Amino acid sequence: MNSLQNLYQRIEYLRNSGVKMKEIADWIDMAPSVLSSLYTTVLPNYFSNLKTYPPEEALEQALVLVNNVSKRKLLNSIDSTIARLNELEPDVQTNPRDNVFAWQFQEEMLSSAQRVDSIKGTYISYSLSSSSDYLKVEPFLIALSENKEYVRIGRLSAYKDIQWGFGIIGDSQNMYCFFNENEPPHFTPVTVYLQLPLFRQPRQLRGLYLGLDYNRNPVARRIVLVKESESTDIEEFSNMRSGLVPQEELTPEEQAYYDYTCQEGDVIKMCTVPSLQMNENDLVKEKKMLAL
Numbered sequence: 001m002n003s004l005q006n007l008y009q010r011i012e013y014l015r016n017s018g019v020k021m022k023e024i025a026d027w028i029d030m031a032p033s034v035l036s037s038l039y040t041t042v043l044p045n046y047f048s049n050l051k052t053y054p055p056e057e058a059l060e061q062a063l064v065l066v067n068n069v070s071k072r073k074l075l076n077s078i079d080s081t082i083a084r085l086n087e088l089e090p091d092v093q094t095n096p097r098d099n100v101f102a103w104q105f106q107e108e109m110l111s112s113a114q115r116v117d118s119i120k121g122t123y124i125s126y127s128l129s130s131s132s133d134y135l136k137v138e139p140f141l142i143a144l145s146e147n148k149e150y151v152r153i154g155r156l157s158a159y160k161d162i163q164w165g166f167g168i169i170g171d172s173q174n175m176y177c178f179f180n181e182n183e184p185p186h187f188t189p190v191t192v193y194l195q196l197p198l199f200r201q202p203r204q205l206r207g208l209y210l211g212l213d214y215n216r217n218p219v220a221r222r223i224v225l226v227k228e229s230e231s232t233d234i235e236e237f238s239n240m241r242s243g244l245v246p247q248e249e250l251t252p253e254e255q256a257y258y259d260y261t262c263q264e265g266d267v268i269k270m271c272t273v274p275s276l277q278m279n280e281n282d283l284v285k286e287k288k289m290l291a292l
Contacts, residue, residue: 003078004059008043010085011035017090018103021110022149027088028081032149036110037066038074066114105168109150112169116144116151118200119175122237123225126257128267129158130213134244135258140177140225142167143232153177153192154234156242165190172196181211188212192223203227213269220268222261 014024021039025032042062049058063071123140141154151167165179177192194207205225213219228240250258260266271289273282 003082004043004046007078007082007085008039008047010082011039014085014088014090015039015107019088019090021107024085024088028084030081031068032110033113034068036107037069037114040111041065041114042069067117068114108168108170109166112151112167113144113149115169115172116142116167119196119202119205120144120232121230122228122232122240123205124228124240125155125223125225126254126261127209127223128221128262129244130219132244133262134246135250135254135262136244137254138242139228139237139240141232141234141237153179154237155179156238156240157181158243160242162238163190169196172198175205194225201227201230215272217272218270222266224257224261226257 011024015021021036022032025035028035042059042065045062045065046059049061052058053061059071063069120142123142125136125138125140127136127138128134129136136158138158139154139156141152143152143154144150145152145166151169153165153167155163155165157163161183163179163181165177167175167177169175173196175194175196177194179190180187181190182188188211190209190211192207192209194205196202196205203226205227207223207225208220209223210218210220231237245254247258269290271286273286273289276282
């Protein structure tokens, strides 16, 4: 079992030297998602379990936490895998830590693919419209990408445009969804932060929607995602209902979502102050303008 320690140390060395997880996976002919599970979940838990259990049992308990790592294949190929990794050397001409956040972002995209099973599916989102006092109804899709290497996020906007992005599950309680609400080459990033309940297959996800309003000013507002089905079929998703619903047409269920997302205090906005003075008077003026 010392080979598992050697394997972990070699992967850690390569990552800290700037070699990307996908490059390591390609080098040893392993799926990036499998390598990510092995490095971020199986091996750390195995080492922790060794404090209490014998090696064989410690590994068994660590493998239970993932569904894409085979014990037999891992142990049968570990020596050849380490030998192959020893042949891979980082490019000393590059500094991997020039942008640590960007490097970590890529790693988290891979590992998030292993944590999304309990929330995959099609959802209906409810939030306040930026243009009116209407309830905005938009389907969301949370699924794995075709190569199963990242969490794919889809939104069918109120204006029938489908926007694609990706999700990162930072830990067991938090998820961040990123997408561009405009067609390329225009780039208008939107972030949806979601709280993840601590049980499988939650019916409802709550969070904050952060983007720009129609005047290109920052706005944050509540959003609720209600699960419609376990399906991740793109055609089915693209044919779902979306749009703006006025208050007089709300169903009792939609009224509850409106009351939660569209009331005073559920939106934080900024606005552009004309003739900026760049002092505290601008702050006072902005608050007065927002109160109108």
